[in-house]
Amino acid sequence: MHSHQIEQLTHDHVFLGDAHDKHAARTRWVVVLTAVMMVVEIVAGLMTGSMALLADGIHMATHAGALGVAAFAYSFARTHADNPRYTFGTGKMGDLAGFASALLLAVFAAGIAVQSVERLFEPGRIAYTEATVIAAFGLLVNLASALLLGADHHHDHDHHQGHGHSHSHGHTDNNLRSAYFHVLADALTSVLAIGALLAGRYLGWAWMDAAMGLVGAAVIGRWSWGLMRDTGAVLLDATSTTDLEGEVREAIEDGDARIVDLHVWQVGPGKFAAVVSLVAESPLTPTDYAKRAQIHEELVHITVETHRCPGPHRNLHAA
Incomplete structure (x- = not known):
């Protein structure tokens, strides 16, 4: 990595x-x-x-x-x-x-x-x-x-x-x-x-x-x-956001990029923040991934961390 x-x-x-x-x-x-x-x-x-x-x-x-x-x-x-x-x-x-x-x-x-x-x-x-x-x-x-x-x-x-x-x-x-x-x-x-x-x-x-x-x-x-x-x-940031997390994964993971750590929590009525850590062999910029996720209007605060990870090591989790 x-x-x-x-x-x-x-x-x-x-x-x-x-x-x-x-x-x-x-x-x-x-x-x-x-x-x-x-x-x-x-x-x-x-x-x-x-x-x-x-x-x-x-x-x-x-x-x-x-x-x-x-x-x-x-x-x-x-x-x-x-x-x-x-x-x-x-x-x-x-x-x-x-x-x-x-x-x-x-x-x-x-x-x-x-x-x-x-x-x-x-x-x-x-x-x-x-x-x-x-x-x-x-x-x-x-x-x-x-x-x-x-x-x-x-x-x-x-x-x-x-x-x-x-x-x-x-x-x-x-x-x-x-x-x-x-x-x-x-x-x-x-x-x-x-x-x-x-x-x-x-x-x-x-x-x-x-x-x-x-x-x-x-x-x-x-x-x-x-x-x-x-x-x-x-x-307590315990609001159930299972579907929204799934939508974030669907928007970002493209066959190369894979999310290894994801946190989504509510910051206001109908407003959510997300922190995403992903690995990819040829990662795009974090802004590109964030824009993909921002098609969901509930996500108003998105932070993305990308790790370049060659194919043989793709199963490793981000540090």
Whole structure:
């Protein structure tokens, strides 16, 4: 094996999602809606002496905080996108925020579960009319928030479902997904609460309130685990990219060149980096090989190392 070359294509290191700014704007609107509802409920609770209103306002505050984390992540990623301190850009900031939100969702689900179990054994007095009105107002706010976030969330989902490769889930904006799940969690608890309250008021099924709380906790916990699993995989560079790796090999290996070491990992929503080491008897320039692989638009950062290796030694791995 003889001399080798290392080269990468010239490019910037801004690996934000294609709809980053649109997602950021919609998330900020949802933060405003949630914060306004939170303030209204807390003020109304203090003025009327309603503990139910006050408690729901404090509950809304936890979701406003979580959505605020998502909005901050978008802002931070955009502001520091060109900061050389972040070697591979700030594309993973959304996944970090998504992981934090997943933890908050898990805490939220656990809290609902504990409270529901307590109410199963010690049912409390429920102000059905007041509680139903509160849940209905909360549901309206959550539906408005879901409309703001839902279109973009489902667009991402449909895009990567139709992409046809196992690595295509990398197109999902996990920061938007986390904000959407917080809105859905609130909407779900409102819907279940309304159903339970109506059943309790008109059918006498007081136990339905606690039962629906447990159902909601289970669903929210499942969302939390899925979000935690996916964002954690991105943060640990463990995202499955088997198909993309196969496409890189197919684009570069030409009968002479053979890849002996390949690493592909996600650096942002729908953005991947690759490091390739190959051997060839008559290697082209690294730039030529990199351009071959760059037919896949997901690959935004490609580094290629070539080793000249005569035929008899082609089975050796690059040092």
